[in-house]
Amino acid sequence: MHYLEPNEKFPPITEADEQGLLAIGGDLSISRLIYAYNHGIFPWYDASQPLLWWSPDPRMVLFPEKLKVSKSMKQLLRKKKFTVSFNTHFNAVIEACAQIRRDGQHGTWITREMIASYNSLHKLNIAQSVEVWENGDLVGGLYGIYLKDKNVFCGESMFTRVSNASKYGFITLVNKLKEEGVKLIDCQVYTRHLESLGAEEIPRDEFLSYLGFSS
Structure with missing residues (x-):
């Protein structure tokens, strides 16, 4: 190593x-x-x-055109269940992601040092956030790294305080990125939740080709 x-x-x-x-x-x-x-x-x-x-091999990714939206989520989107904003409360989102307790994890991987660094990246418009609101309260969100010159968005973490809030924000983000010409969303590693949304594993070499590199 x-x-x-x-x-x-x-x-x-x-x-x-x-x-x-x-x-x-x-x-x-x-x-x-x-x-x-x-x-x-x-x-x-x-x-x-x-x-x-x-740098795992294979790599979990989502091609925007392969996004899967369930019937129940389509209904929530039609009803405009939540309000979604972008890049208005980045620090609140990353702090919330750090506080959420997840199955199989004994502590957060979003350390204070990491929060400070990603806030600096946000000031450069590289790290971006999605905020999901209900009745004026921040109930979900996610953040990631936007490689605009490569048309790639690297998802980092999400949180939810209300059922379906983070999924609502993620679907809204994917549709927005698709309109902006993003070809691939990096989801890093496999989870069943990501797979249910249409994400899939591809060889690392194929993933690197979207970044303009090869191993």
Whole structure:
């Protein structure tokens, strides 16, 4: 396993292990994060671990035109059950994502250092958020990294306080990104929930081709 010094470059993606772990250590500097996402690498760790960098093979992605919307969700969208905004409360969204307790996780992987770094990326219009509102209350949302020059959006995390709120926001975002010409949404790793929305696994080499790189 490769251990990164603070200013050291990432090793070749082909050095990632079977789980997709590429490197340990380094930092969450803006330049490193931008480089990482543009090369198919993302950080994922919790406060008890060192900084871990991943590039899994296969990669979970959603092609916008393959989005699956259930009948019940179509009804909620027609009724305009929630109000959706974009990039108005980024810090509130990432803080909420950090606070949500998830099955199989003993703590959050969204550390204070990560929140600070992604807020800096948001100020550069690279990290973006989706807010879902009900009666003036923030009831769901998600955030991710928008690689506009590559027509790729990298989803990071979502939260919900009301049933279907985050899914409502995600579907609204996908439709918006489709209109903007986005070709692929990076979902990183497999979950049954993402699969139910139309996401699928593709080889890492195919994913990297959308970023303009190969392993």
